[in-house]
Structure formats: C-alpha cells, structure tokens
Amino acid sequence: MTARTLLRRIGLATFLSAVLGFFALPLLWLASAPFDASPEITASVPEFTLRNFRVLLDNPYALASLRNSALLAAGTAALVVTSAALAAYALSRVRVPGRDALLYLLLLLSSIITGTAAMVPVFLLAFNLHLIDSRLGVVLVLTGGLLPTAIFILKDFTDATPPSYEEAARVFGATPLQVLRHVVAPVIRPGLATVAVWTVAQVWGDFLMPFLLLRDPDKAPAAVVMYTFYTEGGQPDLPLISTFSLLYALPVVAMYLLVSRRYGMRFHGGIKR
C-alpha cells in the first residue's frame, strides 16, 4: 500500500515538473537569450553580452514601434473605459426589455468583429471611412471588439453598487453626470482599473488589426514590427527578436504589478448588506 502511495507521489511530482518546465522554458529563454552573444531557439546558459541591445537601438523601427503600441493601447483603453462605464451604468439602472439577451448577443458578436472572419469587411469599412493607415481607425475597431466584454465586467460592478448612494446624491441636487462622476465612478474604481489593464494588455498583444489597417511602417506597433525582424537570408533574427521581446513584455508586467497593488479589490463599504 505504501509503495503504491509513494509511486503515485512520484508520478504526480514528475507530471507537475513536466508541466512547470513546459511553461517555464519560454520564460527562461526570454530571460537568457537577449544577453547571449549567439542566441538560438533553445534556452542555454548565455555567453553574456549587451551587444544585442545596441543592435536593437540601431534598428529604425524598434523603439518607435513601442511608442506606437503605447499610443494605441492608451487611446483604446481611454475610449473603452469611458464608454463601457457609461453603458454599464445605464444598463444596470434603466429597464431595457431583453437587456441580458442584448448583452450576451453583443458579447458573442464581439469575438467575431476583431477576429479573422471579419478581416475583409473591417478593411472595406475602414477604407470607405478613410480610416486606412490611421491610428484612430485601429483604436475604433479595437474598441468595438473589446467594448462588450468591458460592459459585461463593469455591469457587475455597477449592479453591486446600492442605488441608495445615487438617490442620496440626487436628493442633494446632483445631476446624473455628477452622480456618475462623484459617486458611481469612485465606487466602481477597482472595476475601471481592471478593465483598463485588460484593454491595454489586449491591444498590446494584438497583431491582426494594426497589421491590416496600418500601411506606414512608422505607425506600426511592436507586435507588427517584430514580424519584420528577419535576416537577409530569411532566417528569424534571433538576437533582435529576443531582445525586443524582452522590452515588449516588460511594460505590461510592470503595469500589472503597479495596478494590482494600487487598486487591489478593496471595497470600503458603508454597512453590510
């Protein structure tokens, strides 16, 4: 009996190690390859150098692309958070017939809008609206794709806010926008932060829409620019890709750490309900 237990333990440990290794290796590669004089596709003890970063800085598109990514992410996040907050507040306070069905339908459609299936219609739409090669076009399309999920998340937060908070503000003479600004927005702030971080992460990682809608390489975000890092021989330029990947990953990781510390899910409520 004990032998079987032991065997089972060993089996489990082996399995977990394999799973852990599977997920850890790419991260290990990301940490080591940028500092390796001759990086390969496998993770290995690096022959330490900082030369790769010099190569990266010499690339005309690399740093500018990170700035482009930041612009797209910030623009989309601002638009998504504002619109989703207004929509979620309205949806949770106004009686709309078939409200939940509407929300689920939007959620379903949103995954199509920014997906490959809608590539051609989105391109034609942007073309006819003269939004090709425009950052605004990318921001609008991405916002459209992310908004339903954002509304869905935020509606949970607005639903959980007692209506008496808003009524109290109304009795003292607050207008609906004042109620939203003074009372609802601060109370659902953890939700707003969650949606903002999620939007930034989504846009930061998105390849298809900017690739489709932006022509000028000066406007291309990091995800698209990385796609161009090949040597003259058609091989992936590993020193460049690995170094760039590291730089590309750091801002998102930093943002997660910062926001989760700043807006952990604290809720200083009045009384328990």
Added chain:
Amino acid sequence: MAGIALRGLTKDYPGGVRAVDGLDLDIADGAFFALLGPSGCGKTTLLRTVAGLETASAGTVRIGDADVTRVPPGRRDVGMVFQDYALFPHMTVADNIAYPLRIKKVGRDERHAAAGEVAAELGLGTLLARRPGELSGGQQQRVALARAMAARPKVFLLDEPLSNLDARLRLEARTFLKRLQRELGVTTVFVTHDQAEALAMADRMAVMRDGRVEQVGTPAEVFRRPANLFVASFIGSTPMNLLPARATAEGIEAGGAVLPHPAPGVTDGELVYGVRPEYLDGSTEPVEGAFEGRVAVVENLGSTSLVTIDTGRSDRAGELVHVVVGEGEEPEPGTSLWARPRPGRALLFRDGELVGGRLEKT
C-alpha cells in the same frame, strides 16, 4: 421651515400595483411626524414621493408654499436619511457631510467649515477624517443625519432611521433623534413599521394600510382611540383584546361576560368589544362586570406579566382574553381569574369602525 400638504396623492407602479392610493395628508410646520404601517403598505413610497425620488401618478405635493409635484429632488430643499444611510464609502466623514454643499458650489474651505460645525453639533468632531467603513452603526447614522442637515433643508425625511441599529443602541438613538428634532425645529417625517418607535418619537402619526391612511392623530389618540379594528390590532406592544359582542338590556355581552356598554344606544351591526390588556384589572376574587376565565399562560414581561385567560366553560368554547398584571400578582396557571375593564377605557367597534367609548380628557 415649511409644512407638507399632500392632496389626492397616488403612485402607480408598472404592472398595476398601486402603492399610494389617493392620499390626503397635512403635516404641520415643525412637526415630528411618523408614517407607520406594516411592510408593503406604501409608507416608504410615500416618503420617496415627497422627496421626489418617485414621481406621483396623480395628486399634488406641496412643501411650504410651493407646489413641488413636478420639481426634481435636488430642488425641493429636503434632506433625507436612507435606511442603509447611503454614506459614500470613498469619501471621508467630512467630505460626506459637505457633499450637499459641494453640489451647491460652495467653496472647499467654506463647506468644510460648515461640515465641521454640523459634525460638532452631533458629536462627530473627532471622526471627520475617517471613512464610513471605520465607523459604528450609530456613528454612521449620525453622519447621515449630519449630511442631511448640512444644507439646512426645510424638511427632513428619515426612512426607517432605527432599523439598522441593534436593540440597545436603538433606544439611545430614539432619545437622540427626538431631542435633535426639538432643538432644530425642522419639519421631520419618518417611516417606521415599529409601532413602539412611532408612539415614542412622534408628535403626530399616520397609520397606513394598502396605500391609504387609516388614522391620523397624536400617539396618545391613536393608542387610546384607534379609529378601526386594523389600527386597534396594529398599535400596542401587547395586542388589544377584540371580542365579538352583542348588545343586551343589561349592557354588552362579550367573552361570556356582561359588561358595561361603552356606547349606550348602539345595538345594531356587527359589534366588536375592544379593551387593551393594560386596561384590565385582574382579581382572584369574583367581581361584577368582569371577564371570568381559567389562567392558561403567564408570560413575564419584566415589571409586569401578560396573563392569558380562557373564558370557555364546560357548555361553551370561549375566547382568550389577555390581561397585564403587576409584579407579585401573577396567578397560578389553572386557577380562576376575573378581569375587569377600567371605566372609560373600553371601546366598541361597529362593522370595523370605532363608534363609542368616549375618552375622558387627561
């Protein structure tokens, strides 16, 4: 300062629910007025309609000289305290109290000075920097009151102000609220489902049922002369004895006893004889004009006891009559007890409405 006048006030909800039904009510300037009724009787809807949070389907609301029926809540000059207090959790106590002034675009320093003043009046001076989550229930209630007071409104509306406090604190808050209202002298309307709370705090009260007012009066009037059977059974911490009665030549017959007729001359209709347990004098010796029965249950109420006697005899199923007896006078269960109504305290209801039993002025 202003009184409130409601005329033909009606509130219909979608789906055919009529929460307030053609209601007329006058609340005098400076009164401490209670709206009392069982849950679902429309009292909270009525209060919210006065505040402007609900729009009247028909009828008018006047506050002071102004008709405010169609005026949005912010411009009615009312202060409201919600049942859950609705303190903004992200603001400090000072910011909460100053919020009505912030809406009125009073400068930051001025409104914080005003908030500090109101907070000091309510003994909250040391809590200004805290957040609502860090306060006890009683403190939260006082912050909510301070916030309602900050803009110096003409009328205060309190929705179930004591229901979120524990029993001991509730008594303290009752005294506090009554004193505060007297000092401020502002017309105050509060909603409660607890008859003891209404009797204890209000100058005048309205008893409501199904969106209508059943009776308006001072707590003493409502307690001693309930206008109908509903009010009679709703008011009082020990329920009133209400017994089917029959007028006879000698007086009135109820519960197997012949008693003095509270309203001589009234003989027709469906009669109900009513007397509060507190107004019955218990006796272990036979007495004239008294209920007679066997003691079924004795419940200790502290300084008094509530005795239930069964007036049934071998030939007749009887009614139960409740009697309040003083300390040391509790009878043994199973023994006989006579309960005599005090003169002038018994009431007679005909077809559900009070007809007689004149109350001597006290």
